[in-house]
Amino acid sequence: MSRSFTAVLACAAALAWAAAPALGQSRAAILEEPGGPAVGLAIVLNAGGGWEASSEAGVTHLAALAVLEDVRPRLARLGGVAEVRCDRANIGFTVVLPPGSWREGVETFVDAVFRSEPSQEALETARRSLLSMLRAGEGSPAGEAKTTVYEALFGEAHHWARPPCGRVETVAALEPAAVSRVLRTRFLPSRATAALAGPVDRREAQAVLEQALGETRLPILLPPPPPEVAHRRQAVPRNTVTAWIALAYPVSAEAHPRALGLLAARVRQAAAPGPARPGVYDLDIRLERHGTGGAWIVHLITAPEQADQWERTVRDLVRETAEATMAGERFDALLRRYRGERLLELAAPEARAWDTAVQLFFDAAYEPPMTTLDALTREALRSAAAALGDPAIATLGPR
Amino acid sequence: MLPMKSGVLIALLLGLAAAAAPAQELPGRLHTVPSTEDRPGLIIRPLSAPPLVAVRLSIRVAEAAEPVGAAGILQELARESFAERVARFGGRTVTGLTATHAIYEVAGPVEAFEEMLAALRSAVGPPSAETRQIAAAWSRYRGRALAELETPEPLLRRQLRERLFPVFAASAAFDARGAPSRDALSAFWSAVYRPERTSVVVVGAVEPDRVRRAFEDWHGPAPATGDETVTPADVGWEAPEPPEPQVLFTWAGLGFEADAEDPAVLAVAARLVEERLHRAGIGSPRAELWWSDGERALVVLGSTRGWGEGSDGDVDGLRTRLRRAISETAALAEAEEVAAARSALRQELLLAARTPQGLGSVIGSFHDRTGDAEAAGRFWSGLDQVDAIDVRSALLMTLARTPVTAEVRP
Numbered sequence: 026m027s028r029s030f031t032a033v034l035a036c037a038a039a040l041a042w043a044a045a046p047a048l049g050q051s052r053a054a055i056l057e058e059p060g061g062p063a064v065g066l067a068i069v070l071n072a073g074g075g076w077e078a079s080s081e082a083g084v085t086h087l088a089a090l091a092v093l094e095d096v097r098p099r100l101a102r103l104g105g106v107a108e109v110r111c112d113r114a115n116i117g118f119t120v121v122l123p124p125g126s127w128r129e130g131v132e133t134f135v136d137a138v139f140r141s142e143p144s145q146e147a148l149e150t151a152r153r154s155l156l157s158m159l160r161a162g163e164g165s166p167a168g169e170a171k172t173t174v175y176e177a178l179f180g181e182a183h184h185w186a187r188p189p190c191g192r193v194e195t196v197a198a199l200e201p202a203a204v205s206r207v208l209r210t211r212f213l214p215s216r217a218t219a220a221l222a223g224p225v226d227r228r229e230a231q232a233v234l235e236q237a238l239g240e241t242r243l244p245i246l247l248p249p250p251p252p253e254v255a256h257r258r259q260a261v262p263r264n265t266v267t268a269w270i271a272l273a274y275p276v277s278a279e280a281h282p283r284a285l286g287l288l289a290a291r292v293r294q295a296a297a298p299g300p301a302r303p304g305v306y307d308l309d310i311r312l313e314r315h316g317t318g319g320a321w322i323v324h325l326i327t328a329p330e331q332a333d334q335w336e337r338t339v340r341d342l343v344r345e346t347a348e349a350t351m352a353g354e355r356f357d358a359l360l361r362r363y364r365g366e367r368l369l370e371l372a373a374p375e376a377r378a379w380d381t382a383v384q385l386f387f388d389a390a391y392e393p394p395m396t397t398l399d400a401l402t403r404e405a406l407r408s409a410a411a412a413l414g415d416p417a418i419a420t421l422g423p424r
Numbered sequence: 425m426l427p428m429k430s431g432v433l434i435a436l437l438l439g440l441a442a443a444a445a446p447a448q449e450l451p452g453r454l455h456t457v458p459s460t461e462d463r464p465g466l467i468i469r470p471l472s473a474p475p476l477v478a479v480r481l482s483i484r485v486a487e488a489a490e491p492v493g494a495a496g497i498l499q500e501l502a503r504e505s506f507a508e509r510v511a512r513f514g515g516r517t518v519t520g521l522t523a524t525h526a527i528y529e530v531a532g533p534v535e536a537f538e539e540m541l542a543a544l545r546s547a548v549g550p551p552s553a554e555t556r557q558i559a560a561a562w563s564r565y566r567g568r569a570l571a572e573l574e575t576p577e578p579l580l581r582r583q584l585r586e587r588l589f590p591v592f593a594a595s596a597a598f599d600a601r602g603a604p605s606r607d608a609l610s611a612f613w614s615a616v617y618r619p620e621r622t623s624v625v626v627v628g629a630v631e632p633d634r635v636r637r638a639f640e641d642w643h644g645p646a647p648a649t650g651d652e653t654v655t656p657a658d659v660g661w662e663a664p665e666p667p668e669p670q671v672l673f674t675w676a677g678l679g680f681e682a683d684a685e686d687p688a689v690l691a692v693a694a695r696l697v698e699e700r701l702h703r704a705g706i707g708s709p710r711a712e713l714w715w716s717d718g719e720r721a722l723v724v725l726g727s728t729r730g731w732g733e734g735s736d737g738d739v740d741g742l743r744t745r746l747r748r749a750i751s752e753t754a755a756l757a758e759a760e761e762v763a764a765a766r767s768a769l770r771q772e773l774l775l776a777a778r779t780p781q782g783l784g785s786v787i788g789s790f791h792d793r794t795g796d797a798e799a800a801g802r803f804w805s806g807l808d809q810v811d812a813i814d815v816r817s818a819l820l821m822t823l824a825r826t827p828v829t830a831e832v833r834p
Contacts, residue, residue, distance in 0.1 A: 058472050058473035058474075060470065060471055060472050062450055062451065062452065062777050062778055063774055063777070101767045102767060104767065104771055105771070106775060121775060121778060122774075125449055358512070361514065362511065362512060364513075364514055365514015365533045365536065368474060368475060368476055368532075368533050371474055372779035374778055375778075377474065
């Protein structure tokens with residue numbers, strides 16, 4: 026490869042990661058990445074568990090899976106693979122396509138999401154698959170711990186406390202007409218953000234997404250917040266060999282997701298499973314966003330006799346981080362580690378597309394990862410921790 | 425020997441076709457630099473994004489039979505410090521052994537590229553461990569290898585490997601002599617961990633010239649040796665006995681030599697045979713292409729935990745059903761199912777190669793097998809050419825050979 030070509034690639038890299046101009050500055054974006062091995066597409070829809078009646082819990086998830094099942098053979102012929110992502114505030118799709126067929130793949134997929142109705146066969150195949158997944162999770166300590174912390178956070182009666190992706194009894198009973206209604210009323214371009222990442226021509230990709238989403242300047246409707254947040258502790262006695270702890274910290278709309286990511290990295294350093302912490306079996310930290318903020322949630326699985334200790338460790342660390350800025354060297358080491366981990370999270374093109382589409386969904390703007398990471402300071406970390414509300418806490422395990 | 429199960433095949437192979445066409449197919453344009461006495465061979469695949477780089481280093485250990493297990497011990501000695509050093513900048517490491525190579529992988533932000541190489545160089549550098557540390561590493565390595573044998577499928581696979589590819593079959597875990605002395609380990613390192621036996625694949629947002637410069641004078645001095653011939657056995661350390669496997673059902677496998685067949689054809693054929701095994705109700709069915717150093721085999725295996733004919737525990741019946749799946753595919757494979765199998769393989773390859781680390785693994789694993797940097801791309805392109813006639817013909821030729829067999833009974 027010549028030096029000039031190398032220089033072109035380097036330039037392209039800088040451009041791709043320094044700025045991904047949004048189409049119409051609103052609901053679609055393209056990350057042009059010449060020379061990449063694959064193309065990633067992400068579509069995020071303003072639909073999901075947060076909008077569903079209790080009797081129809083899971084209808085959106087089922088509709089999305091039916092769309093996927095229906096389009097799968099056509100995508101496969103083009104070499105593409107797609108997945109559904111189900112959350113409280115939205116539901117979405119990621120697609121991976123070979124560079125040679127990305128345009129046809131995107132057009133095929135977008136048509137399936139916004140303009141087609143899945144066959145009855147696809148719907149029933151999707152239902153069987155979803156029921157199998159739900160049955161595996163329902164009754165498990167992990168699922169119960171998650172549900173309990175949302176009940177503690179939002180109140181038991183609130184629909185935001187429900188599992189976002191459906192329940193066995195509701196999904197089994199959903200009528201095809203209910204799925205059709207969701208597809209007609211919620212799987213709409215005006216409710217979507219979208220992003221493409223990979224070796225695509227910017228103008229061509231722009232044309233494809235404009236065709237897909239139509240007018241991209243219309244504001245997307247964000248999900249409403251719950252009417253109240255209940256700061257409670259719920260303890261669920263269960264005859265398990267491990268203890269399950271969940272801490273859900275309310276987050277305001279001004280929260281800085283990447284600063285919270287850095288806080289998560291700090292907690293992981295102190296509490297993740299490892300040879301020095303044999304009593305910790307698993308740790309997961311995620312930020313769930315909604316229209317006016319969200320929740321920063323820590324899930325731990327520990328030895329029962331150490332559950333209280335590790336709960337205190339997490340709470341103390343969040344409090345320490347909120348009360349004082351970290352010392353320079355320690356912060357620099359933490360940030361350095363987090364930067365690498367964050368970039369590796371975005372190693373796949375569909376991950377980069379998803380990250381972009383979610384930013385557009387919640388923030389109506391896109392900021393490249395490097396820009397966000399470069400802006401993280403000790404004060405940003407402290408402020409993010411300080412802005413967290415008191416956590417709702419759920420514990421599950423032996424008395 | 426790494427089995428080329430369809431899914432594993434994809435994970436290992438994901439080759440990007442050499443990008444001569446404007447619509448870039450996998451793997452894209454590669455830069456290659458041959459090895460010298462001071463520098464390993466390099467295969468470089470630049471990417472414009474993301475700002476990551478992945479490095480896969482493989483060292484050929486196949487012919488170095490003595491001391492048995494040395495490559496595994498060297499990896500164990502380096503594993504933890506390698507991971508810790510790379511974690512400082514948020515990177516990840518992977519180490520492992522194939523039938524022919526010791527593999528060291530590292531991925532992280534491109535801004536830490538030189539640090540990654542420093543950590544990698546240290547991981548594959550001369551051993552300096554004491555006898556006790558060598559014994560501990562040997563225990564860990566052996567423990568993992570023996571844990572495999574507690575369940576029937578890995579045990580069956582080991583038997584098939586040993587019978588199909590005896591030259592690669594030496595298994596350090598069962599060497600009753602135990603861990604080597606420090607001097608023996610150092611001598612192994614000096615003989616084997618050399619640039620001319622080492623290949624490196626670099627994939628990411630890094631310029632080829634920067635990669636070349638970083639690997640100059642890669643190979644360091646040989647380790648000092650003395651009279652350190654004391655082995656762990658000399659100080660009372662004993663190797664544990666291999667465990668008794670927990671077997672509830674009868675398992676059987678057939679391995680057909682298939683060196684003359686095209687690997688893309690065999691990969692598609694294996695997928696079709698496996699689908700047929702599933703439909704026949706065979707328990708835990710697998711049909712795979714096994715490929716190393718130019719030697720290839722079609723392997724089918726399964727258990728009597730299923731339904732239908734032969735699910736009563738009869739090993740001969742199971743073998744008959746395994747063979748029948750191949751012969752039926754050879755007779756009945758049609759264009760549509762071959763096209764579907766090709767699509768599925770390409771999808772799996774695409775998924776495996778879409779990240780810098782995955783792409784490096786695919787390019788590297790094909791190179792390890794063939795010595796050819798473009799082998800992954802040729803496989804990718806070759807998949808497109810496979811048709812039903814190719815599949816039927818390859819399976820008929822394969823069936824004409826007498827297979828090796830293996831079984832594990834309760």
